[in-house]
Amino acid sequence: PKMSGPEVRQAFLSFFQGRGHTKLPSSSLVPEDPTVLLTIAGMLQFKPVFLGQAPRKVARATTSQKCVRTNDIDNVGATARHHTFFEMLGNFSFGDYFKKEAIMWAWELSTVVYGLPPERVWVSVYEEDEEALALWRDVVGVDPSRIRKMGAADNFWASGPTGPCGPCSELHHDFTPVELYYDFHPERGTGPEVTLEDDSRFIEFYNLVFMELNRDAAGTLTPLAAKNIDTGMGLERMAQILQGVPNNYETDLIFPIVAKAAELAGLDYAAAPPAAQTALKVIGDHVRAVVYLLSDGVLPSNVGRGYVLRRLLRRVIMKGRLLGIQGEFTPAVAQVAIALSGDCDPAVAGNAGRIIAEMAREEALFSATLSKGQKQLDDMLARALAAGSSSSSDGGSSSSGPVLAGADAFLLYDSFGFPLELTRELAEAAGVALDDPGFEAAMAAQRARSSASREAVDLTADGGLSQLAAALPAGTSFEGYGASDLVLAG
Numbered sequence: 001p002k003m004s005g006p007e008v009r010q011a012f013l014s015f016f017q018g019r020g021h022t023k024l025p026s027s028s029l030v031p032e033d034p035t036v037l038l039t040i041a042g043m044l045q046f047k048p049v050f051l052g053q054a055p056r057k058v059a060r061a062t063t064s065q066k067c068v069r070t071n072d073i074d075n076v077g078a079t080a081r082h083h084t085f086f087e088m089l090g091n092f093s094f095g096d097y098f099k100k101e102a103i104m105w106a107w108e109l110s111t112v113v114y115g116l117p118p119e120r121v122w123v124s125v126y127e128e129d130e131e132a133l134a135l136w137r138d139v140v141g142v143d144p145s146r147i148r149k150m151g152a153a154d155n156f157w158a159s160g161p162t163g164p165c166g167p168c169s170e171l172h173h174d175f176t177p178v179e180l181y182y183d184f185h186p187e188r189g190t191g192p193e194v195t196l197e198d199d200s201r202f203i204e205f206y207n208l209v210f211m212e213l214n215r216d217a218a219g220t221l222t223p224l225a226a227k228n229i230d231t232g233m234g235l236e237r238m239a240q241i242l243q244g245v246p247n248n249y250e251t252d253l254i255f256p257i258v259a260k261a262a263e264l265a266g267l268d269y270a271a272a273p274p275a276a277q278t279a280l281k282v283i284g285d286h287v288r289a290v291v292y293l294l295s296d297g298v299l300p301s302n303v304g305r306g307y308v309l310r311r312l313l314r315r316v317i318m319k320g321r322l323l324g325i326q327g328e329f330t331p332a333v334a335q336v337a338i339a340l341s342g343d344c345d346p347a348v349a350g351n352a353g354r355i356i357a358e359m360a361r362e363e364a365l366f367s368a369t370l371s372k373g374q375k376q377l378d379d380m381l382a383r384a385l386a387a388g389s390s391s392s393s394d395g396g397s398s399s400s401g402p403v404l405a406g407a408d409a410f411l412l413y414d415s416f417g418f419p420l421e422l423t424r425e426l427a428e429a430a431g432v433a434l435d436d437p438g439f440e441a442a443m444a445a446q447r448a449r450s451s452a453s454r455e456a457v458d459l460t461a462d463g464g465l466s467q468l469a470a471a472l473p474a475g476t477s478f479e480g481y482g483a484s485d486l487v488l489a490g
C-alpha cells in the first residue's frame with residue numbers, strides 16, 4: 001500500500017505495541033552516555049540495560065528514534081538512501097523474545113503490514129549464523145536464492161571494541177523485477193553475480209541484531225546473561241519503497257523542504273540539472289539535522305557537537321549560494337522542516353523561535369565571511385583572466401586557459417574561511433580553472449608550518465579527526481567525516 005511517512009511510522013509502532021511492546025519516546029540527539037557524541041541508533045538509550053548496568057523497565061519496547069550520523073555526510077545526495085538526520089524505528093527485547101520472534105515479526109511487518117511482495121525481499125545473515133539462516137529458510141519460507149551470507153563487517157554488530165554484540169540479519173528490498181535477472185532463468189546463463197551491495201537494485205531497510213554475546217578486553221566472546229533484540233528500520237527508506245519514489249529525499253518526509261529550497265532558488269526540482277538536484281537534497285537533509293540538533297539544545301561552535309551543527313548549517317548556506325539564492329534563506333527553509341516535525345518530535349514546534357533565531361544569526365555570520373571572500377575571489381579571478389594561461393604555479397599541466405593559482409585559492413580558504421567548493425564553482429563559472437596541485441601544496445606547506453600548535457580543529461585536513469578527538473572530553477567516540485568541502489575560520 002502507498003503510505004505517508006507518518007503512516008509508516010505509526011504502522012511500525014502499532015505493530016509492535018500489538019505484540020506486547022511499550023512505546024517509548026525518542027531520546028535526545030545528545031546522548032546521556034558521555035562517551036558518545038550524537039545519537040546514531042535506537043539502541044543507544046538502552047545501552048545500560050543491554051550492558052546489565054541498569055535494570056530493564058519493560059521487557060519489550062518500541063521507538064522511533066531521532067538519529068544523526070556524521071559518517072554518512074558525504075553520502076547525502078550522492079546515494080538515494082543516506083541522511084545525516086533520519087528516524088530509526090526499532091523494536092527491542094530485553095532478555096525476553098529472541099531470534100525466532102524477531103525474524104518472524106520482521107517478515108510479517110514487511111510483507112503484510114507494509115505489503116512488500118515477498119519475492120522482492122532479500123535477507124542477509126551473518127556467515128556463521130546457521131540458526132538465523134534456518135529460521136528464514138525453514139520457518140519463514142524465504143527461497144534460499146534470496147538469502148545471502150555476509151561477513152562480520154555487515155552482519156556482526158558490536159557497540160564498540162568490548163561489550164554486548166552479536167550477529168545480525170538485514171532485510172533488503174529488491175527494486176528490480178526479478179524476472180529481468182539471469183539467476184531466475186538458468187537457461188539464459190549465469191549472468192552477473194547478484195550482490196545486495198548493488199544499490200541501484202537493492203535497499204537495506206531493516207537490521208535485526210541478535211545481541212547474545214559479550215566481548216571482553218582480550219577479545220573473547222562469551223554468552224550474555226540475557227539474550228536481547230535490537231533492531232533498526234530507516235523510516236525514510238521504508239517511505240521511499242512504499243511511495244515509489246526514486247530516493248528518500250522525494251518522500252513526503254523531506255520533499256517539502258527540498259521544494260521550498262528549489263522555490264527560493266527559482267528552480268523546478270524535477271527539471272533541474274543533476275548537480276542542482278543534489279544540492280537541493282543536501283539542503284533538505286542538512287536543514288532537518290540542524291533543526292533537530294538546535295531543538296535538542298546543541299549550539300553552533302567550533303568543537304564537538306556544535307561543530308557538527310555549524311558545519312551542516314554552513315554547507316546548507318554554501319549550497320544555497322551556489323544555487324543562486326540571495327539573502328537570508330535558511331529560516332524560511334527551516335520553517336518547512338519545523339512544520340513537518342510534529343509526529344517525529346513534538347518539542348520542535350515549541351522551540352521554533354529559538355531555532356529560527358539561531359539559524360538567522362549563524363547565516364548572517366557566515367554570509368559576511370562569504371562576501372569578504374567573494375571580493376577577494378573576484379580580484380583574483382580578474383587577475384587570472386588578465387594573465388591568461390600563465391598563472392599556473394605548477395606548470396606541467398596540460399590545461400591552457402586561465403588558472404587560479406593554488407596559493408590564491410588557499411589564501412581564500414585559510415584566511416577568509418571561504419569553502420574550496422565555492423571557489424571552484426565560481427572560478428569555473430568565470431572560465432578559470434583551479435590549480436588543485438598548487439592548492440594541495442600550499443595546504444601541505446601551511447600544515448608543516450603550524451603542525452606543532454594548532455588551536456582550531458580543521459577536519460578538512462588529514463589528522464583533523466584526531467585533533468577533534470583531542471578537543472573532546474576523554475572517551476568520546478567520534479565517527480568522523482569523509483572528504484570535506486568546508487573550512488571553519490574565525
Ligand code: ATP
Pocket residue numbers: 069072081082083084085086088204205206207231232233234235236237
Ligand atoms: P547502510 O549499509 O545503508 O549504510 P547501515 O547498515 O549502516 O546502513 P544500520 O546501522 O544497520 O545501517 O542501521 C539500521 C537501519 O537504519 C538501516 O537498515 C537503515 O534502514 C537505517 N539507516 C542507517 N543509516 C542511515 C542513514 N544514514 N540514513 C537513513 N537511514 C539510515
Ligand code: MG
Pocket residue numbers: none
Ligand atoms: Mg551505514
Ligand code: MG
Pocket residue numbers: 154204
Ligand atoms: Mg548496511
Ligand code: MG
Pocket residue numbers: 170204207
Ligand atoms: Mg545495517
